Amino acid sequence: MDTKTLCLAVLSRGPASGYEIKKTLEQPPYCLFQDTGFGSIYPALQRLNEDGAVATTDCTPTRRPAKRIHALTDEGRSRLLEALSQAPSPDRLRSDFLFTLLHGDLLPPDLVLEMIDARIAELEAKLSQVEACEPRADSPCAVFLHGLGRTHYGGCLDYLRRNRSKLARDLNAASAPSSKRAAE
Amino acid sequence: MDTKTLCLAVLSRGPASGYEIKKTLEQPPYCLFQDTGFGSIYPALQRLNEDGAVATTDCTPTRRPAKRIHALTDEGRSRLLEALSQAPSPDRLRSDFLFTLLHGDLLPPDLVLEMIDARIAELEAKLSQVEACEPRADSPCAVFLHGLGRTHYGGCLDYLRRNRSKLARDLNAASAPSSKRAAE
């Protein structure tokens, strides 16, 4: 999904400013599977306004730090529906953590274990964030997604906690093979 | 990780051409947590060569479709180690599937269920791809990562298979409330 569709989706819940859209995207559930900055949002809103997909109202007189409220038009609503109906393109994950772990043999064992501990802490935070955000019971999709998120984070966390000590043993055995050699 | 680091990491296994680097990144384990196109790889290799991080040899005479082999230098190796030692920046996931699912209430129930079925098929393919790629037993990190991948895909797959029918029921109940109204 490009930034324009992201904006349309947030605006489908009600009119908002660019800043408010960004804040919404930073929180669950959106923050769990997308990410966008102001540098993408403002140009996208400008384009959507030019295309007639949103109606932009300037609130400069009342509000001091000039604020632009964007509201979905019928054109915008049908655009959103069209985008959502497309077959979703494959997930795109960029994980420095997993990439580093793959090359962990090049690094000091302690550093690798530190990174895993940090990741465990992050996942705990994410999981409690997801659990704190109860889905609306009247939306079957939101409930389904909520369960999927809990399963995902819970599963990864469980694996890391269970296998950390084994990895620590294996790494130390590999990096200090003197004891092994002595045992042979 | 930027594309330059990605290239250095692949080259740490041995010299390769840009095309070969792309092919390596397209397969497990790399393809599971990154993605890059030629449009990023070729400029990155050019820059790395200029910076002295890789040594580029032109194989035009022997090979007919001109081929450039890039080999890691000491400078490149130390750059890679330095990049891997940094605290990894947070994961970045962009999932059209999860995004669409979140807004599934706007779509026809059948379309949502179709997308879930397609996702199940994709995850099955990914999982068997991961399982087919046995990690080197002498690399504790690779073994650890392999287990993590299986846990992740297996867990998500399991959730989707178990909860699909409940979602189907809930969606139909919500979209066709006539029976419900009749029951009241």
Next chain:
DNA sequence: CCGATATATATCAGATCGATATAATATTCG
């Protein structure tokens, strides 16, 4: 009242993405 933080918009250089161009070799199949 001052400083820190939150609200709010905007821009810009650099990186990335996806498509496309080009071209020789290798393979497949009637």
Next chain:
DNA sequence: CGAATATTATATCGATCTGATATATATCGG
């Protein structure tokens, strides 16, 4: 054999995205 197709291989380009930065006011606690 020869034609069609796939694979190997490099390169570029516009559109988009990223991350940082600039700017200005409002608000809240000390």
